[in-house]
Amino acid sequence: MNISDNNTGTNALSAHEREIFVFLVGCIIPSAKDLDLPGADDPVIIEDIIAIGQQNTSNLKKLICELDTLAPGDFQDLTSREKAALIHEFRHQCTHSALFLETITATGYYRDPRVLEHIGVEVRPPFPEGYHVEQGDWGLLDPVRERGPIFIMPD
Amino acid sequence: MNEVVDILIIGGGPSGAAIAWSLAETKMRILCLEQGEWPNSDQFPSTGMDWEGRQQSDFSINPNVRKNSADYPINDDDSPIKIANFNGVGGGTVLYAGHFPRLLPSDFRVRSLDGVAEDWPITYKSLEPFYAHNDRIMGISGLAGDPAYPAKDQILPPVPMGKTGRMFGKAMNKLGWHWWPSDAAILTEEYEGRAPCINLGQCLSGCAQGAKGTADLAYWPEAVRARVEVRTGCRVSRIDTREDGMASGAYYFDKDGNEVFQPAEIVVVACNGIGTPRLLLNSASEKFPNGLANSSGLVGKNLMLHPYAKIWGQVDEELDGHKGPPVCLWSMQFYETDKNRGFDRGYSYQFVRGQGPARTAIDGLSAGQIPWGQDHHQAFRNAFGRSAGLVSICEDLPELTNTVTLDPEMTDGNGIPAPKITYRISENTQQMLDHSIARGTEILEAAGARNITSQSPLPYAGWHLLGTARMGTDPQKSVVNEWGRSHDIKNLFIADGSVFVTSGGVNPTSTIQAISLYVADQIKTRIYDLFD
Numbered sequence: 001m002n003i004s005d006n007n008t009g010t011n012a013l014s015a016h017e018r019e020i021f022v023f024l025v026g027c028i029i030p031s032a033k034d035l036d037l038p039g040a041d042d043p044v045i046i047e048d049i050i051a052i053g054q055q056n057t058s059n060l061k062k063l064i065c066e067l068d069t070l071a072p073g074d075f076q077d078l079t080s081r082e083k084a085a086l087i088h089e090f091r092h093q094c095t096h097s098a099l100f101l102e103t104i105t106a107t108g109y110y111r112d113p114r115v116l117e118h119i120g121v122e123v124r125p126p127f128p129e130g131y132h133v134e135q136g137d138w139g140l141l142d143p144v145r146e147r148g149p150i151f152i153m154p155d
Numbered sequence: 156m157n158e159v160v161d162i163l164i165i166g167g168g169p170s171g172a173a174i175a176w177s178l179a180e181t182k183m184r185i186l187c188l189e190q191g192e193w194p195n196s197d198q199f200p201s202t203g204m205d206w207e208g209r210q211q212s213d214f215s216i217n218p219n220v221r222k223n224s225a226d227y228p229i230n231d232d233d234s235p236i237k238i239a240n241f242n243g244v245g246g247g248t249v250l251y252a253g254h255f256p257r258l259l260p261s262d263f264r265v266r267s268l269d270g271v272a273e274d275w276p277i278t279y280k281s282l283e284p285f286y287a288h289n290d291r292i293m294g295i296s297g298l299a300g301d302p303a304y305p306a307k308d309q310i311l312p313p314v315p316m317g318k319t320g321r322m323f324g325k326a327m328n329k330l331g332w333h334w335w336p337s338d339a340a341i342l343t344e345e346y347e348g349r350a351p352c353i354n355l356g357q358c359l360s361g362c363a364q365g366a367k368g369t370a371d372l373a374y375w376p377e378a379v380r381a382r383v384e385v386r387t388g389c390r391v392s393r394i395d396t397r398e399d400g401m402a403s404g405a406y407y408f409d410k411d412g413n414e415v416f417q418p419a420e421i422v423v424v425a426c427n428g429i430g431t432p433r434l435l436l437n438s439a440s441e442k443f444p445n446g447l448a449n450s451s452g453l454v455g456k457n458l459m460l461h462p463y464a465k466i467w468g469q470v471d472e473e474l475d476g477h478k479g480p481p482v483c484l485w486s487m488q489f490y491e492t493d494k495n496r497g498f499d500r501g502y503s504y505q506f507v508r509g510q511g512p513a514r515t516a517i518d519g520l521s522a523g524q525i526p527w528g529q530d531h532h533q534a535f536r537n538a539f540g541r542s543a544g545l546v547s548i549c550e551d552l553p554e555l556t557n558t559v560t561l562d563p564e565m566t567d568g569n570g571i572p573a574p575k576i577t578y579r580i581s582e583n584t585q586q587m588l589d590h591s592i593a594r595g596t597e598i599l600e601a602a603g604a605r606n607i608t609s610q611s612p613l614p615y616a617g618w619h620l621l622g623t624a625r626m627g628t629d630p631q632k633s634v635v636n637e638w639g640r641s642h643d644i645k646n647l648f649i650a651d652g653s654v655f656v657t658s659g660g661v662n663p664t665s666t667i668q669a670i671s672l673y674v675a676d677q678i679k680t681r682i683y684d685l686f687d
Contacts, residue, residue: 037532106513111207115512120540123204126206127202127353128202133354133475138336144327144335147333
């Protein structure tokens with residue numbers, strides 16, 4: 001299938017491209033029912049990931065094109081085993097695209113409120129509340145003090 | 156044509172700000188041209204939920220990724236280390252970690268001590284009052300009594316040790332190695348009307364709290380009150396000269412894209428180790444065919460980038476994660492030369508807290524420690540909030556083959572030729588990187604860490620841009636003299652990282668600003684025979 005088929009906008013993914021993309025991000029971070037966690041292919045999260053990816057449309061299109069090129073036939077006709085083999089090949093042959101995919105997937109996934117709550121991160125920006133960090137005991141430095149100066153003073 | 160000014164400063168970063176502030180007391184008419192704008196802390200990433208995403212886009216440290224209108228492209232294809240910078244008032248300090256070590260006394264005497272590179276024409280002692288002054292203005296936190304340094308004053312208490320610092324402190328004590336809380340340009344208390352740090356952990360993408368010592372907050376307000384003018388959105392294309400070979404001023408592109416000439420009696424270049432040689436080379440003319448101030452042929456040569464190695468691990472206990480200033484401690488254990496190690500000079504360590512969730516996942520995925528598929532979630536939980544590490548900053552000795560030149564094709568938005576970087580890591584530096592990974596691994600093991608990984612050199616860490624217009628007393632071996640004046644052009648000064656003779660093994664901003672204050676002091680002291 002032509003990768004540019006069915007585009008609905010300049011940067012939009014065609015139905016075919018979206019299918020491939022959703023499959024890919026779901027392979028990276030699948031849902032975990034036992035943890036009640038969505039996967040990266042969750043409908044809300046996927047939109048965010050695509051939006052992030054569209055900040056660099058050429059990379060986004062390139063990675064889908066590379067995967068499509070590697071596929072032994074039409075993507076939707078592949079068996080699960082063939083898809084798994086395809087993913088393996090993609091990760092090892094298209095390292096730059098795989099890194100880009102991992103980056104946008106993680107960026108979108110790990111800012112979803114459901115995910116943040118699950119991993120114990122407050123659902124808020126760092127500012128203006130900030131965070132608490134314990135001061136610690138600088139008495140730990142006593143052995144360092146006792147060893148004395150370690151710098152060279154020329155002249 | 157614009158009205159003539161007494162002093163034209165090109166670049167509003169940490170060095171331009173310091174020199175402007177110091178020269179303001181002369182009551183001369185001073186103008187700073189800056190290609191970027193004033194930072195707006197309301198827009199910094201930490202104010203929104205997309206804070207991690209924006210560190211990879213409009214607040215990336217890499218100008219080739221960021222592509223803001225103030226940025227110019229840099230061809231760094233021929234370098235394993237990619238360039239990081241920020242273009243705007245405050246310069247690199249807007250996006251730096253605020254880690255604020257000084258060079259050490261030995262750094263100024265590497266030829267005498269170790270027989271490598273060149274000695275500086277100035278000493279630690281001559282810079283010491285300017286270091287101290289700069290510390291007070293920037294608002295430096297730290298702890299007095301560090302055995303790695305000559306005595307210096309404590310201005311503010313150190314940044315919190317946190318669980319990460321405690322873990323590393325105990326590990327270093329177990330090994331019997333030096334460690335100390337970092338000097339940091341981070342306000343740990345209210346200071347001079349500026350708010351204290353609230354541990355946002357986002358120093359590297361701009362401090363929305365305004366607690367980081369950045370030049371736009373620490374220096375510029377006072378300089379502007381003293382009637383220094385900062386003209387933003389003005390990109391300087393070239394410095395022009397008169398018949399007698401003195402600088403006459405500079406051409407710049409204003410916000411509307413018009414090229415304008417700004418005449419000046421004195422020109423100060425403060426664009427750092429890439430911007431400065433780029434400007435000098437772009438200022439070539441019939442009289443100066445090899446670029447301005449370049450009779451030595453050293454403009455753009457001896458680029459030093461401070462290769463970093465990163466050593467990272469996971470522990471069972473919960474650490475600080477992404478909370479708090481990322482850098483909390485340093486070690487100078489391996490800083491001074493020890494010939495038994497097989498290399499000259501040395502490196503410092505920065506101990507680093509953890510990262511946000513997305514960054515944890517991205518780094519874990521790329522390191523192969525967090526897999527694709529069902530095991531992703533468990534591996535992520537093992538890493539998130541339980542990871543920490545250290546980076547080594549390795550002294551990069553000057554090499555004539557490490558250069559900044561003009562790219563024959565690439566230009567910025569105004570059509571000005573862009574810089575091209577050619578850079579290789581020397582054998583000496585490589586040995587240092589390897590040594591730092593081995594020792595760093597021992598430190599993490601002493602801390603009880605597992606899944607220890609390392610990366611060397613860090614590819615996206617070309618923050619420290621040094622050496623491309625070095626200072627010295629011999630006009631054949633240096634670009635500026637021992638007080639920052641061009642050997643060739645008597646009313647042209649350079650005050651930034653490009654004047655470094657050697658790089659040392661620590662972050663350079665403290666030294667860059669101390670040099671700027673020192674150069675300003677020399678200008679004021681010699682004002683009656685400045686051009687002799």
